[in-house]
Amino acid sequence: MFSLIDWIVVAIYISGTTWIGHRLKGQQKTPHDFFLGGRRIPWFAVSASIIATTISAVTFIGVPAFIYAAGGDFTYLQLAIGGIIAKLLIARFLIPRYYEQEFYSPYDYISQRLGVTAGRLTAAMFILGGILGQSVRVYATALVLELLTGWTMGLSILVIAVFAILWTWMGGVAAVIWTDLVQFFVLVIGGLAALVFMLGSLPDGFATLWELGRQNEKLTVINLSSDPRVAFTFWAALIALPFQGVAVYGTDHLFTQRLLCCKDSSEAKKALLWSIVGECVPALMLVVGLGLFAFYQLNPLDAPLAALVAEKGDRIFPLFIIYEMPTGLKGLIVAGILSAAISSLDSILAALSQISLTMFYRPFVNPGKAESHYLVVSRLFVIAWGLGLAAIAWQFTKSAGDIITLAFSMTTYTLGPMLGLFLASLISHRIEVKGLAGAVAISMSLILLLNQPQLLNPIFATDFSAPLLAWPWLFPIGTLVCLLFCIRPQKQ
Numbered sequence: 001m002f003s004l005i006d007w008i009v010v011a012i013y014i015s016g017t018t019w020i021g022h023r024l025k026g027q028q029k030t031p032h033d034f035f036l037g038g039r040r041i042p043w044f045a046v047s048a049s050i051i052a053t054t055i056s057a058v059t060f061i062g063v064p065a066f067i068y069a070a071g072g073d074f075t076y077l078q079l080a081i082g083g084i085i086a087k088l089l090i091a092r093f094l095i096p097r098y099y100e101q102e103f104y105s106p107y108d109y110i111s112q113r114l115g116v117t118a119g120r121l122t123a124a125m126f127i128l129g130g131i132l133g134q135s136v137r138v139y140a141t142a143l144v145l146e147l148l149t150g151w152t153m154g155l156s157i158l159v160i161a162v163f164a165i166l167w168t169w170m171g172g173v174a175a176v177i178w179t180d181l182v183q184f185f186v187l188v189i190g191g192l193a194a195l196v197f198m199l200g201s202l203p204d205g206f207a208t209l210w211e212l213g214r215q216n217e218k219l220t221v222i223n224l225s226s227d228p229r230v231a232f233t234f235w236a237a238l239i240a241l242p243f244q245g246v247a248v249y250g251t252d253h254l255f256t257q258r259l260l261c262c263k264d265s266s267e268a269k270k271a272l273l274w275s276i277v278g279e280c281v282p283a284l285m286l287v288v289g290l291g292l293f294a295f296y297q298l299n300p301l302d303a304p305l306a307a308l309v310a311e312k313g314d315r316i317f318p319l320f321i322i323y324e325m326p327t328g329l330k331g332l333i334v335a336g337i338l339s340a341a342i343s344s345l346d347s348i349l350a351a352l353s354q355i356s357l358t359m360f361y362r363p364f365v366n367p368g369k370a371e372s373h374y375l376v377v378s379r380l381f382v383i384a385w386g387l388g389l390a391a392i393a394w395q396f397t398k399s400a401g402d403i404i405t406l407a408f409s410m411t412t413y414t415l416g417p418m419l420g421l422f423l424a425s426l427i428s429h430r431i432e433v434k435g436l437a438g439a440v441a442i443s444m445s446l447i448l449l450l451n452q453p454q455l456l457n458p459i460f461a462t463d464f465s466a467p468l469l470a471w472p473w474l475f476p477i478g479t480l481v482c483l484l485f486c487i488r489p490q491k492q
Contacts, residue, residue: 063289
């Protein structure tokens with residue numbers, strides 16, 4: 001189990017990142033400093049922050065479990081296709097628009113093009129999507145803490161939330177980005193260390209891992225299936241996932257906030273394009289998952305541990321860490337998982353707080369106050385959202401699904417409609433945009449029914465149980481339906 005040395009390793013990591021936040025505490029004089037770092041963050045730090053935020057505990061816990069499970073393989077890598085296409089499009093077309101004026105967020109841009117109501121509607125969807133998506137990531141990390149410490153799931157979630165709140169509260173987005181830089185290196189080193197140890201535990205090392213993977217058909221990378229109910233296919237990655245990628249990196253303020261911290265659009269483009277190297281981390285964790293499979297093929301789990309994995313497949317890597325990793329290295333891996341989780345959580349806290357302040361509190365609740373007042377309110381929003389996300393994460397403990405599917409499916413409800421409204425803002429000079437709220441409602445309702453078709457059972461007297469479409473296809477559907485219902489030809 002976890003030893004004193006392991007706890008010391010984790011404590012050193014926690015203390016180091018807290019120190020960074022403390023060093024930056026006095027540098028925020030205005031909300032502009034707190035939320036955009038004064039637009040003086042170097043591109044490489046922004047790029048590392050984008051990667052660290054993307055690579056959450058879902059990556060560390062869920063990706064190894066994906067390939068370990070029956071039928072699991074390397075098809076998860078296909079997701080990178082959509083992400084790369086999206087980043088190229090955003091760098092070419094969207095980032096220059098965000099730097100045309102002093103925009104705080106994409107929703108400021110939408111407000112300028114479609115009116116403040118449209119901007120606030122999009123911001124509200126971001127808040128909802130951020131709550132759903134990031135709560136899953138907190139839950140994933142809490143799984144590890146629960147197994148390591150014997151704490152309840154609720155206490156584990158609360159501990160993660162407290163540290164994320166502390167770091168964000170002290171230093172704002174600058175602290176988030178610089179701690180993300182540290183966390184990026186910790187999680188990569190942790191993943192590599194786990195893989196090296198696994199290979200050393202196998203006879204003939206990588207050769208054994210590869211052969212067992214080949215024998216069990218786990219080396220497939222490209223899936224050319226045209227079945228829309230299969231998530232990880234080449235066609236879903238090529239056609240559907242660019243919609244998700246543009247929505248995530250181009251309209252979701254969790255990521256655009258980082259891009260807006262650069263001094264100009266050129267630096268922001270560089271940060272986004274260099275973040276493509278982050279696609280190597282899921283590949284690393286897939287190999288770690290294959291290592292887990294090979295190890296337990298040769299050293300089967302005993303009955304009690306096998307029962308735990310059968311109940312929740314995502315427990316496989318945490319159990320390996322606890323029972324197989326040596327002292328010290330165990331602490332490093334856990335620090336990597338914690339770093340992945342907290343980097344995502346403190347990022348969403350900064351983004352949610354900024355949007356709450358600039359789109360709702362400042363114009364509606366208390367306009368015309370001093371900047372010092374808004375800085376205090378910004379920090380209060382960080383605390384409130386941190387506790388709120390912890391509460392939602394606890395609700396996901398009741399879910400029986402795997403973490404990857406849960407994480408992605410939660411984002412389908414809002415990312416598509418958000419992108420639809422953003423596309424409408426880009427072409428607003430050519431069309432009339434009406435009924436935005438109705439378009440969003442129709443889009444989200446359709447996605448809900450495709451995700452949860454059992455809601456239709458009483459109406460059609462049938463027995464729908466599984467989603468009608470795999471989650472990647474819900475992004476273009478949500479986008480296009482929203483766009484279709486909110487535009488109409490311009491009157492001549």
